[in-house]
Amino acid sequence: MVSWTLNIKYDENNRYHRFLRTVVITVISLTIFIMVWWMISVIADIPAIPTPLKTWNALVDLYLHGDMVTSISLGQYIFSSLSSFLKGVLLAFVISVPLGLVLGYSKFMRDFSNPVIELLRPIAPIAWAPIFVLALGSSLGAIMVVFIGVFFPLLTNVIFGVRKIDPNWIDAAKTLGASQMKIFYKVMIPAATPYIMNGVKVGLGIGWMCIVAAELYRFDGALPGIGFYLAQQAQNFNWPSAYAGLVVIGILGLLTIGVADYIHRILSKRMGMDV
Amino acid sequence: MTEERSEEYTRTGPSISCTDTHICVNNLTKIFKKDKSETVVLKDFSLDIRKGELITIVGPSGCGKTTILRLIAGLIEPTSGAVLINGKPCTAPGADRGMVFQDFALFPWRSVRKNVEFGLEIAGIPKEERRERAERYIIRAGLEKFIDSRVHELSGGMKQRVGIARALVGHPDVILMDEPFGSLDAQTRNIMQTQLLKILDKTDQTIVFITHSVDEAVFLSDRIVVLTKRPASIKEIIDIPWPRPRDRADPGFTALRKKILAELEEENVMEN
Ligand SMILES: Nc1ncnc2c1ncn2[C@@H]1O[C@H](COP(=O)(O)OP(=O)(O)OP(=O)(O)O)[C@@H](O)[C@H]1O
Ligand SMILES: [Mg+2]
Numbered sequence: 001m002v003s004w005t006l007n008i009k010y011d012e013n014n015r016y017h018r019f020l021r022t023v024v025i026t027v028i029s030l031t032i033f034i035m036v037w038w039m040i041s042v043i044a045d046i047p048a049i050p051t052p053l054k055t056w057n058a059l060v061d062l063y064l065h066g067d068m069v070t071s072i073s074l075g076q077y078i079f080s081s082l083s084s085f086l087k088g089v090l091l092a093f094v095i096s097v098p099l100g101l102v103l104g105y106s107k108f109m110r111d112f113s114n115p116v117i118e119l120l121r122p123i124a125p126i127a128w129a130p131i132f133v134l135a136l137g138s139s140l141g142a143i144m145v146v147f148i149g150v151f152f153p154l155l156t157n158v159i160f161g162v163r164k165i166d167p168n169w170i171d172a173a174k175t176l177g178a179s180q181m182k183i184f185y186k187v188m189i190p191a192a193t194p195y196i197m198n199g200v201k202v203g204l205g206i207g208w209m210c211i212v213a214a215e216l217y218r219f220d221g222a223l224p225g226i227g228f229y230l231a232q233q234a235q236n237f238n239w240p241s242a243y244a245g246l247v248v249i250g251i252l253g254l255l256t257i258g259v260a261d262y263i264h265r266i267l268s269k270r271m272g273m274d275v
Numbered sequence: 276m277t278e279e280r281s282e283e284y285t286r287t288g289p290s291i292s293c294t295d296t297h298i299c300v301n302n303l304t305k306i307f308k309k310d311k312s313e314t315v316v317l318k319d320f321s322l323d324i325r326k327g328e329l330i331t332i333v334g335p336s337g338c339g340k341t342t343i344l345r346l347i348a349g350l351i352e353p354t355s356g357a358v359l360i361n362g363k364p365c366t367a368p369g370a371d372r373g374m375v376f377q378d379f380a381l382f383p384w385r386s387v388r389k390n391v392e393f394g395l396e397i398a399g400i401p402k403e404e405r406r407e408r409a410e411r412y413i414i415r416a417g418l419e420k421f422i423d424s425r426v427h428e429l430s431g432g433m434k435q436r437v438g439i440a441r442a443l444v445g446h447p448d449v450i451l452m453d454e455p456f457g458s459l460d461a462q463t464r465n466i467m468q469t470q471l472l473k474i475l476d477k478t479d480q481t482i483v484f485i486t487h488s489v490d491e492a493v494f495l496s497d498r499i500v501v502l503t504k505r506p507a508s509i510k511e512i513i514d515i516p517w518p519r520p521r522d523r524a525d526p527g528f529t530a531l532r533k534k535i536l537a538e539l540e541e542e543n544v545m546e547n
Binding site: 270 | 383394398
């Protein structure tokens with residue numbers, strides 16, 4: 001009989017060990033999740049909770065043959081969702097960041113805009129969905145819902161980032177001859193960048209929830225997204241396919257936030273800040 | 276630019292005698308108002324600072340030293356009175372007055388090299404020349420091994436040498452230092468004092484240096500200004516014509532230190 005022991009000690013400073021640890025933990029965690037799901041579906045024994053296997057089969061089917069009813073492929077659904085999502089995020093970024101920099105810098109502008117911001121912020125972005133989609137069409141409507149979802153968390157983070165800037169950095173720049181404009185470009189923007197990225201990270205999560213909500217209201221001829229597919233399948237009581245839609249949404253969300261998290265970490269490190 | 280001036284001009288050797296007024300602090304009053312309370316930090320404060328001297332200001336905590344320095348830098352405005360530089364009133368900060376901060380105030384998103392280059396970038400100096408000049412000062416500060424390091428990788432003493440190099444590289448006429456070594460441990464502090472004199476050697480800048488440490492003041496200065504408690508007024512100005520480097524164990528050194536300490540003690544006792 002051959003007997004052997006795996007004699008490895010976990011070393012926090014070894015990046016392969018760290019990577020392996022993450023992989024092992026992730027696999028175990030997902031396995032437990034799928035097993036619990038399986039158990040619930042077997043015990044409940046109702047069609048609305050299909051087993052993971054049935055869901056998987058529906059997902060493979062969607063991947064191979066697309067949507068039988070609309071003859072739209074999975075790729076097209078994903079493309080449509082991602083494209084509205086990214087446009088909404090970009091629009092929010094282009095508006096929130098400059099606005100946040102100004103509001104963070106100027107107390108007057110902050111006090112001036114605060115009542116409006118505080119009035120609009122508590123409204124759930126999803127509440128805007130029917131209004132935007134019906135008023136602007138499925139495509140632009142979805143973009144605008146994402147925009148609202150990303151706009152506020154991003155704005156709040158940018159303002160926070162600017163206000164956290166060490167006043168000594170500004171004084172140092174002044175004594176090195178910097179004008180207000182140069183201080184803005186060379187001190188405020190780089191100093192606020194990690195906070196901006198944190199806002200993007202938070203915003204992406206919320207934006208992703210918004211896109212699916214907005215797609216439920218599709219009524220015109222624009223290429224529909226994955227949320228539409230999910231809603232259609234659920235309305236036809238086609239549960240495994242509806243769950244397959246959920247899985248796709250979950251994975252896409254995970255990937256987008258993963259990318260943002262990665263960029264945030266790299267930037268914070270470059271800025272010499274600990275995450 | 277007359278950065279490296281006459282041969283006999285050294286800060287490690289005997290101090291030069293300088294008489295021209297460079298900075299004239301003229302009847303400055305500074306009152307901080309908040310709601311109904313007023314803090315009178317300076318009242319009709321005047322001081323002439325000579326061209327090329329290293330002048331230190333010591334005084335009880337909270338007496339207004341930082342306020343004086345920030346007024347000279349142009350970072351805050353006086354309630355009344357003026358700061359004249361070469362006879363001209365100054366109101367805004369400018370690259371002619373460099374500043375070194377107690378907590379360094381380095382830009383953490385920039386490397387050592389890029390921190391030192393900051394002022395040169397602002398001045399629009401071409402890239403090649405910028406690099407070359409920054410390198411010269413980084414070498415002078417003994418940081419050539421860390422030239423591409425990020426700021427958070429450096430020790431406190433190294434950080435402050437970056438701060439000094441950053442302030443010096445643009446050849447400002449005046450360098451303002453607000454307790455630059457205040458956050459360093461005693462040993463590093465002594466080393467930094469000697470290094471500062473070396474870095475400043477053969478430059479003709481006027482240096483206004485604020486410190487809590489009487490020992491540091493006696494070690495470095497051409498003149499020491501002793502302030503009273505708030506509102507700050509000048510208690511005494513002491514000329515120190517001794518050559519540098521100075522020996523801390525020298526009887527003259529110790530005696531002078533004792534005398535200044537006793538004067539500061541008086542101010543503190545009066546407060547209680
Ligand atoms: N921006 C400000 N607003 C209100 N009061 C201020 C302000 N700046 C300074 N003061 C007050 O002015 C007084 C002098 O401050 P200053 O920082 O000039 O003293 P200092 O001599 O540098 O003290 P330390 O030795 O502790 O550094 C203090 O009582 C301080 O509270
Ligand atoms: Mg002070």
